[in-house]
Amino acid sequence: MRKLIAAINMTLDGFCDHTAIIPDEEIHQHYADLLSNADTILYGRITYQLMEYWRTLAKSPSGEKSMDDFAVVMDGIPKIVFSHTLKSVEWQSAKLSAQPVEELVLELKQQLGKDILVGSRSLIIQLMKLNLIDEYQLCVHPVVAGSGLLLFENIDGRTVFKLTKTKTFSSGAVTLYYEPTNEKTTNC
DSSP: OOOEEEEEETTSBBBOOOOTTTOOOHHHHHHHHHHHTTEEEEEHHHHHHHHHHHHHHHOOSSSSSHHHHHHHHHHHEEEEEEEOSSSSSOOOEEOOOOOOOHHHHHHHHHHHEEEEEEEEEHHHHHHHTTTOOOOEEEEESSOOOSSBBBOOOOOSSSEEEEEEEEEEOOOOOOOEEEEEEEEEEEOO
């Protein structure tokens, strides 16, 4: 069975805001490696549109090797986009999902292949509620944003995780690798 990995960058105060962090060469390489070990990434509309930046960079490289290399890997990985408003996607490696997220993820997990990634906050929340995420890779950057979208917003009950490893970057960012223990409690 394929593994579904939720991988996302966040600030020290728990916000998912790509404008608040500045990934360096080491972070780009980390995510290029992660993408190389997967063959599908799931996005919601907002994150998909944000990530389209890399499509542009793959076509017109910046000259900064780590960013250009990441753009090539990002450009090539198949992307499945969940949206109620998009009617089409322009990125050649992307397609809109015609299936509900739960149905598609269960189907993908049964197929042969590499890991499946989910990189959108909204999808992470939905898939967490459905108990479909096998591993969480939370890259916490040493920045306090002060506001934004919290990663674990509108979660009912308490979910317990097991820390399986960490990876520290020279920038001070740390990726925390967690597996759910499937121990849940409801809020009183």
